[in-house]
Amino acid sequence: MNNQPEIKLSVRNLVEFILRSGNIDSQFISNASALEGTRAHQRVQKDNRDKGYAPEVSLKHRFEYEGFCFRIDGRADGIITSESGIIVDEIKSTSRPLEQIDEDYSQTHWAQAKCYAYIYAIQNELPVISVQLTYFQLDTDEIKKYLKIFTQTELTVFFYDLINQYLVWAALTSNWVTRRNTAIRALAFPFERYRPGQRELAVAVYKTIVEQKKLFVQAPTGIGKTMSTLFPAIKSMAEGHTAKIFYLTAKTIVREVAEEAFAKMANQGLAFKSVTLTAKDKICFQEETICDPDHCSYARGHFDRVNAALLDILKQEDRLTRPVIENYAHKHQVCPFEFSLDLTLFSDCVICDYNYVFDPRVYLKRFFSDNGSDYSFLIDEAHNLVDRARSMFSAELYKKPLLELKRLFKDNDPSLAKALGKLNTHMIGLRKLATTNSPHRQKESPKDFLLLVMKLIALAEVWLVSNEGRPGHEELLELYFNALTFMRTAEFYDDHFLTYVENANGDTRIKLFCLDPSHLLGEALKRGRAAIFFSATLSPLDYFSEILGGDPDSYKISLPSPFDVKNRELLIADTISTTFRNREKTYPTIARCIKTVRDQQPGNYIVYFPSYKYMNAVFEIFSASYPEVVTIRQAPEMNEEDRALFLGQFRPAPGAAPTGMLGFAVLGGIFSEGVDLKHEGLIGAIIVGVGLPQICFERDIIRDYFNKKNHTGYQYSYLYPGMNKVLQAAGRVIRTETDRGVIVLIDQRFSSPSYRQLFPQEWFPHRQIRNEPELKKALQDFWAMTIPQN
Structure with a gap:
């Protein structure tokens, strides 16, 4: 056998x-x-x-x-x-x-x-x-x-x-596995040599998969994290240690890096099927995503054609990227999203967002209905999973839609209107418990409220089934799904949750808030056999291991940067206070500091601020004071085209001189992580402030929770998330072993012990700068030393 x-x-x-x-x-x-x-x-x-x-x-x-x-x-x-x-x-x-x-x-x-x-x-x-x-x-x-x-x-x-x-399908699968495993065994590492730290990471990943454990890795830019995790995972597959790899990310650009790694290995002879999942609303061929045969020809008869489409693409293609999936979906007239989900059954690696494994609302039940399968999870940019997990495991409902729908259904469906009215009345009672400045909080789940929500769900279903297209259907459907999410979240409710009621923006909301996602993430990780969490900024490791579902047996490694420390200059301007009460006084000083940094070496720089308000204030002063400097700034809402135009200013055409662009952006925003501006694309980052999240009710209750749990409330709620933003922004500068650049940190807190102990290894040595002449001199010395001599 x-x-x-x-x-x-x-x-x-x-x-x-x-x-x-x-x-x-x-x-x-x-x-x-x-x-x-x-x-x-x-x-x-x-x-x-x-x-x-x-x-x-x-x-x-x-x-x-x-x-x-x-x-x-x-x-x-x-x-x-x-x-x-x-x-x-x-x-x-x-x-x-x-x-x-x-x-x-x-x-x-x-x-x-x-x-x-x-x-x-x-x-x-x-x-x-x-x-x-x-x-x-x-x-x-x-x-x-x-x-x-x-x-x-x-x-x-x-x-x-x-x-x-x-x-x-059995023949297709077995023939492929034989071919795949033969190719894997013959595959050599797809580069001439390992970078410093790369072999150590690859060995740790392989060991973790074989031993069915969890690994948390702080791996700075330049080590080659994607290849260092994929290569050993692939090798383990041929030896029967894992049946499928899930490469999980938070951003499209990171998924593209994984696709490039597979292309690189395919050029070395690897036979391996990888599929990239794209969100339904992005990959849908229709202007409006309505998945029914009356609105979409791809939905009509989809299941009659999809198996032929599967046979066709699986015989012809190995790297099942979005363009490839769309091409075959057009050819066979099938829904590209459902088609891509079916392809996961026959793929060796699934490249997808975190939610396909962790989110209880949308995780891939075809794989994870029964826990304990031989899957390996490679979780890239894992620092992003903390807040994403809290969001996945939380749910909220608002009062205003209840009242509006109650009025709408008053004459059309009295029983439904009555259920909506009872919920609205209950929300009025909750509203009285909270004030505008002080939300109401309670440890217990709102059991009486949940009973009313369940009643509404039952009645809404009866109406929605038989009233497609009638007035109120779309609004009730949205409330129905929000209510379902609320009830699903209530099923997980335990000591890791808190319920709060908030009055804001003319409405009242009740939220089941997941303070600590570690337990539910730990349960989700049981869907596979091994998990590798990795990021350039997974520090402190003990914090991330605890909050992301690690256990006492989890492995943790922190790798040094492969880049020569002489290629970067880290300066700390610690005589400037950017705390909220002092910010307005710092605007002119920050503007002069930016100009001083830029004047010492022409090139592209980005200045990162803790808020749009701070950024805009300094931007206006800087632009008025130094109109000769070419500047660009981040806007609060930027689509993909806007982002591309912004980054395009930092990428000169081949053979062209650097643009000398000065960018203004926000910490923790779209330009402070996942941006790869190599060589002359970016030669400096100026980081204003320590990146602390804005003080708010949710952050405060997270603080209070962890103060009671392990006396680390401020660190878990504010300090560590803020410093992670700083580390990510600083990581935009040195992207290859030949890059040179400067990182200037502006805030007196960066010299305090609580922050210095969070500095990664590659931030030592660094220099403290007391005034503008010292800043100028330090930069002149650095650029004179690092510019190659003819």
């Missing part, structure tokens, strides 16, 4: 992949099954506990067929042992009236249950077995059952009919 190619499949994936047909149709259907499916299952199972009912029975079936070793697994909702025989029970929750559900309601429901029955029958040598579909009506708790009796022979014929239809 071990010599035959192995094909692993879940019963659900087998049934849904083979039997799907027809249209994509996202016209409103109930989502309550996702929210309350577990409740329905538990209710049915509990009611039958004393009737020979065994719940959640795991089933695994290994067999050889047509040259393959198949491993099919799944979990039956229930196995009932009665005097008349064995019954396999499949429970389905629904908000549809049960009179609309007959015996032939769903082919896939029967198919899934019959597969479970087949496995159970052959493993227990049963000549006859029964299959039962149990439909649980979520609004009324009514139950409807359908029972069929099958012989083992009938089930065998049915099961192998599915397997025969899957053989073409």
Whole structure:
């Protein structure tokens, strides 16, 4: 058996992949099954506990067929042992009236249950077995059952009919795995030599995957983090240590770096399929993303064409980037987003946003419904995951939409209007608990409020199902999904959460706020076998390990910069205070300091500020004082074209002289990280302030939470996030081993012990600057020393 190619499949994936047909149709259907499916299952199972009912029975079936070793697994909702025989029970929750559900309601429901029955029958040598579909009506708790009796022979014929239809995919998969593994074993590191620190990182990644652990890596720019993590992960795949790689990022530009790494390895002979997932609204071919057959020809008949599209692209392409996916989606007239999701099933690496693994609302259930699979997570720019995780695991509702919809439905649907009115009244009561300047907070979840939200969801579903296109449908649909998110978040509510009510901007909101995402991230990481968190600014490592779901067995490494420290000058102007109360007095001083830095060496510079207000004030003074200097500044809302135009000012045409551009930007913004301006693209960064997040209620309650937990409230809430912004901005300057540049930090706090202990290794040595003449002299000495002599 071990010599035959192995094909692993879940019963659900087998049934849904083979039997799907027809249209994509996202016209409103109930989502309550996702929210309350577990409740329905538990209710049915509990009611039958004393009737020979065994719940959640795991089933695994290994067999050889047509040259393959198949491993099919799944979990039956229930196995009932009665005097008349064995019954396999499949429970389905629904908000549809049960009179609309007959015996032939769903082919896939029967198919899934019959597969479970087949496995159970052959493993227990049963000549006859029964299959039962149990439909649980979520609004009324009514139950409807359908029972069929099958012989083992009938089930065998049915099961192998599915397997025969899957053989073409089994052959495609096994042939590819053989070719892929042969290529991986022959693959050498795709560069002539390892950079300093690169081999150490690669070895640590490989060891982490083999040992099924977590690794937290601070790896400065220049080490080659992408290749250093992908290469060992790929090598581990050929040895059976991992089945699939998920390369997770927060930004499109980082996904492109991963694609370039695969292209580099492909040029060295690697055969490896990688797919890049693009958000639905970005990759959709339609002007308006409406996924139903009446509005989109790609949705109409999609499932009738998609398997042919899959065969075509998988036989022709290995690097499944957005343009490649769009090309084949056009060719076969299929939805590019759904097409890309199917491609993940046959890809060795999935390049995607964090939310496809961690967000409970949108994570890839086709992989992660059952925890513990052989997946490896490579999490790039991991410092961004802290705030992203808090956002993923939090939810909020506003009062104003409740009142507006209550008025709209007053005459159209009194019961729905009544439910909206009760929620609105409850929000009025909550509003009184909070003042404009002081939100109300409580540790307990708002249980009474949650009951009202559940009632609204049930009534909204009934109306939304049958009133597509009517006035109020779009507004109610938005509230419905927000309410579902609120209820899903409430399911996770524990000591890591806090509920608060805030009155602001003429409205009242209630928020379930995740103070500490470590527990839920840790649970999500169980969906794979290993996780590598890496960033140029993952410092302090102990903080990130704790907050991102690490454990006592997690590995941590901090690597030195591969660049010569003589190529950069780090200066600290620590006689200037940029605290909020002192900022206005510093405007002229900061402007003169910027001019002094620029005058010592022509070239491109970016000045980073803690806020738009601070930036704009200094920009106006600087522009008026030095009109001869070419400047550009960041705007609060910039689309992709605006960003490209901004960065284009720092990238001269080939052969052209440097532009001498002076940019004004904000710390933590779009130009302070993920920007790669090599060589003359950027020769200096001036960082004004220590980057502390703006003082606000949420930051304060995070501070209070961690003060009680480990006495590090200020550090976790303000200091570490602020310093991370500074490190990211400073990292824009030296991007290659031949780059030269200066980093000027302006704030007296940078010389305090609490900040100096957060300086990375490559920030030593540095110089403290007391006045403008010292600044000028230090810069002149640096540029004179580093400019190559003819």
